Amino acid sequence: MYDPDLITGTTVQYYVTCKREAWLFAHRISADQNDENILMGRALAEIKEEKQLEDFAFSNLKFDKIGKERGHYVVTEYKKSFRNPEGAKMQLLFYMYLLKKNLKLRKIDGKVISGKKVLFVEGNEENMRMMEALLEEMSRFLDEPRPPKPEKIAFCAKCGYRNYCY
Numbered sequence: 759m760y761d762p763d764l765i766t767g768t769t770v771q772y773y774v775t776c777k778r779e780a781w782l783f784a785h786r787i788s789a790d791q792n793d794e795n796i797l798m799g800r801a802l803a804e805i806k807e808e809k810q811l812e813d814f815a816f817s818n819l820k821f822d823k824i825g826k827e828r829g830h831y832v833v834t835e836y837k838k839s840f841r842n843p844e845g846a847k848m849q850l851l852f853y854m855y856l857l858k859k860n861l862k863l864r865k866i867d868g869k870v871i872s873g874k875k876v877l878f879v880e881g882n883e884e885n886m887r888m889m890e891a892l893l894e895e896m897s898r899f900l901d902e903p904r905p906p907k908p909e910k911i912a913f914c915a916k917c918g919y920r921n922y923c924y
């Protein structure tokens with residue numbers, strides 16, 4: 759089995775978007791470093807640092823902010839766009855799942871913010887069980903010796919792994 763401790767929020771986001779991308783990323787195959795989206799991501803990370811958002815690193819977690827609202831924890835992640843809401847949601851849920859489990863929190867919720875749009879992610883039992891099952895599935899999948907074949911999807915056009923696929 760692929761070591762579940764090596765799974766990051768980015769791997770989860772890729773997995774729910776394109777399994778091939780997740781496999782390539784998890785096996786440390788470098789995406790095109792000059793790709794526009796990778797450059798944008800890097801620039802956004804620099805802006806975040808300049809604004810000194812409350813960074814909180816826990817194990818392999820790297821999200822933007824954690825705070826308390828109405829007595830329970832809320833994790834916040836900032837995105838440059840809502841192009842991939844499912845990926846953003848699952849990445850945040852992954853952070854929430856690990857925090858809840860490792861810090862034995864009673865309740866945790868999350869939100870993804872992009873400009874004026876906010877996506878709320880509930881940390882209820884159903885979502886936590888879904889994440890647990892997803893991580894088990896990912897560990898088995900990432901243990902495969904080869905990635906699945908490329909399948910053209912809308913995200914291919916802006917994917918840093920395009921050169922490995924088409």
Ligand code: SF4
Pocket residue numbers: 776777778779908909910911913914915917918919920922923
């Ligand atoms: S180019 Fe498309 S198929 Fe290839 S890894 Fe990226 S999203 Fe997946």
